[in-house]
Amino acid sequence: MIAELGHFALILALGVALAQASLPLWGAARGDRGLMAFAGSAALTQFLLVALAYGALTQAFLGSDFSVINVATNSHSQKPLLYKITGVWGNHEGSLLLWALILALFGAGVAAFGANLPPSLKARVLAVQAMIALGFLAFILFTSNPFQRIDPPPADGNGLNPLLQDPGLAFHPPFLYLGYVGFSIAFAFAIAALIEGRVDPAWARWVRPWTLAAWSFLTVGIALGSWWAYYELGWGGYWFWDPVENASLMPWLAGTALLHSATVVEKREALKAWTVLLAILTFSLSLLGTFLVRSGVLTSVHAFATDPARGLFILAFLAVTVGGSLALFAARAEALVARSWFAALSREGALVLNNLLLGAMAATVLLGTLYPLFLDALTGDKVSVGPPFFHAALAPSFLPLAIALGFGPLLAWKRGDLPAVTRRLGVALGVALAVALITLALADRHAALGAIGLGLVAWALTTPLVELAERLRLFRAPLAESWARLRILPRAAWGMSLAHFGVGLMAMGVVASEAWQTERIQALRPGDAVAVGPYKFDFKGARELDGPNYLALRGHFEVTRDGRPVAVMEPETRRYPVPPMTTTEAAIRPRLTEDLYAVVGEPDGEGGFATRLYHKPLVSWIWLGALVMATGGALSLSDRRHRVGAPVRARRAAQAATGD
């Protein structure tokens, strides 16, 4: 009964979305305020209905209602409560419903907080938003109904893939979706702007907070996924350039570019057509990612239930959404003329460089991800594109990006003065060179790579600090003045510096763990010892033991450094009977400066066990950096100036004062 209620609510939501996608557009074209205002109430209604449907599915999971196929296939009566709740989105149908829920939530957000938007823009944004919702709701109802019943119901469910029974992964999809779907608002604003033929600073001020929020969520989502892969898959890596991972990285890169180009529109009324195109592309890449993940056109280690029929539906949806919006762009972009010019060497110029490099990186990832498909389609050859390609192809873009990240914020708008900026960045330049030279002198392995990498990292870490000091006129003005400046420094400025600092932290983790990681793979017999970096691992043996719903093989390592005991590490290999699969539980000793990582595998039949041991310097800085970046985004978001509509209100007040 409750499942049917959810199903019914979803059908109603589809109807509401249909009305929301059409009537307000008509109203906006005819200037009918009533029809335009309908968009807001429709968006709120749609959200309530989708939330009801989502609640119904959650109830089915909580109550272990195995007459619902989705619950029977993906849940189990003995599953912990947390995983019953997160299990709702741990499968294809449920995750789409979560997507639709977040989409409706964002739409309702625009409806509720958009009181200061011009009515026609608001109506059009919500109508475009509803068109996307229409596509997803139809997709759910026609190809992936989560409420389908089964008769007779099975006595118990199949259970959730044990790899997914993990808090890190449980919260990875909602963050990702908050990111992907958040970009749909920027997309809707872009389409509405193209329909109206107008992009102005007010438009950019509207788009920025939504993009910023989406970007921060996506950053956290990707970091969670990478962290999970690191500690749960037991391969010792944190990023595998798998199509599913790349699918989330592409919209992130494009979204980062959008975040930067939107400032140019806001401050200088330039790059309008480009920014609109970026908004379209960012969301298109989110949709493309969905297509790649669900259609099975690419081989991925991520085992999603793939289905060509679903793939065809998403492709058709992609063709309509992306093709339609790019056609609209081709027809209307010319109307979006810049109101200002700028020299190549200026803040705008630096942001264009940022966009070019991030765009090139996104294109590289897209090419590398789809290359196997292109080749298979053209010649029938099967290949896979691995980390060597991505590393070699992305490094040339990342190096100048990291350098520009230091210069950009100090350059003046319109026309910058590079010699002056270089002088002001002298400290950072000195630190970077010193770090590079010291690395070159001290490092015994990978010295050149490490020196360039660490020098760059030092640059990326010091320039945000120099930039902050400049804003505060630190050491150049009396301390009292710096203090006063500190107190009025906008949060957006803090946010930017923090986010840029986060990039440096993350790069530090990547460089250090790539250049100075020690990896030892071998078969060990009880009593054997291996040196891993500065540590010695004594293998004391492995024994079998029973877990609550699995059989485990647990290895026992005693780790010492210079003879002093450091840690006892007990990695496990778990074999689950239902559903049958094996997982690796790596033993990790995480520290701010280094991680020790141990994995034990199958016995080799001759008394030994396959083992992998790693020493990874600074690897945790990668996720720390991502967290700092997302915090920077959130801090910037909390800036009063971003608080939607504030400028409009100010302008209205001014107009009222002049009697205009």
Place this chain on the structure above:
Amino acid sequence: MRLRYLLPLGLFVVLGLFLLVGLQLKPREIPSALIDKPVPEFDLPPVQGRQRGLAARDLRAGEVSLVNVFASWCGPCRVEHPLLVELAAKKVVPVHGINYKDRPDAAAAWLDSLGDPYDRTGADLSGRVSIDWGVYGVPETFIVDRQGRILLKHVGALRPEDIEDKIMPLLRKLGS
């Protein structure tokens, strides 16, 4: 309308066509390097409780045969098992099994309880022989011709349509 504004749409159309073609492709069907090659040299003892082991010479004995790589701990193997039992009962082709990295008693119990379709079995405890066969995940199924050459490799659990559309036509062509 200036041409450069049309560029993104043009690129997207090309990409879309590729994706459409991509939907028809099967990236998981990796051609085996062993197709049309002789089976690797091996000689395995039978699974516990069975009499006839499996060796390369058995597959060159002038008979078309089906070789199935399985394990008792493998879920998909359980799914395809009834199909193998059925195929063996029809006696269209001798079905041989390579038991991949299994505990001897578990493999024996599995065959005793679910039915034993295998004419010959080879217990590959270390997994070395399976590596020579290019096995990268159980179950896998091979068709071997009279001279002992591998003609077909199927990765993953057999479904009824795989037997109908892939295996039976090939066996008919070979006249078995």
